[in-house]
Amino acid sequence: MTRTHLAAAVAIVLALLFAGVATVATAGGKGGEEEARTPAADSADAGFARDMSDHHQQAVEMSFIVRDRTADEEVRRLAYDIANTQANQRGMMMGWLDLWELPKVAMDQEPMAWMGTPSHGSSHSPSHGSSHGSVHGSSPGAQGLMPGMATKAELDRLRAASGKEAEVLYLQLMIDHHKGGVHMAQGCVDKCEVGVEQRLAQGMVDAQESEVRLMTDMLAKRGAKPRG
Template identity: 55%
Template structure:
């Protein structure tokens, strides 16, 4: 399902991502621009948001197969398409920069906000669902699956918006900053939509104890 890194890099380049350059001087005599450091906000955001996006895609594929409700399926398809595309771009950037797609650093450490979130049961960052919650979603169908998906995805988007805004505030890469800004706008809009969808189903935001 996922693009090879080279293809992701090509797509990212076509969308305006600067080409990988190394330190030194070009043939024309102009200085080249250093790639982001391995512990930079640029690298940290790309890695962490790619992981965050992967779970949003996973959640959306699950609910797609658990309900025939068209509004829910449409939302799920939109999230799958948008976040898979964005994930490919971020993996492409890391590939261009010659950086690994994984890091031993604590998730969100690049934000330098003193996050004390403790990863547990597959939930690596704020907003991410646990493995138990994923299993529960797989066990539901119809309205129950729709409601639980929306509740999980609202929390997921809240975490995603916080992370994206955190990068916007630190960004030194214009292309990556634009992508993060677009995430803030789009996911904030989807938060409103999902809250309305829950209301239509007689439910409210907030993930119940599993």
């Protein structure tokens, strides 16, 4: 592990710890009100926390990969920001599941079933907003992945690439990933009942749509464009 990679990993671990402490402190201050609103295991709140945690984990993984495959500071800075932000948010969501005493893995539920559109056998073509277009990378049902998630073959391609090739592939994969994430986050905005989780989801929609526009511009500077 390089010194830069180690420093980034330490920062993300600290972000996870901070997110967990902040989550406990926030919920603890609500007392009985928070306890009365504890979501059910099959609720949109629990489903979103589980599925988006998995979705975020892959974004963190891809961001670490590209930071080792290019020396371009613009891409490395973006990758660090995405990894740090999404690791922090993942820590919050996992913390909520702990507070609600709900499982972090629901083996009996399809991914995104809480949206009414499970990932297997359904079409996911988000239509809310400018960057909610069709999601590439993982077609519905491909390897059981949620929309926007990269396949194993795509991750292997990213690991094998370097320089400009790695930058372009990362940006394309992350745009797809963000579009899938925005689709899911919008589902929580519409269906979740816990206010703090709805607000986090809306923040994801706003931030990731902005990053999609930024990454599209970064691709253009490299003579490429999104796959969608």
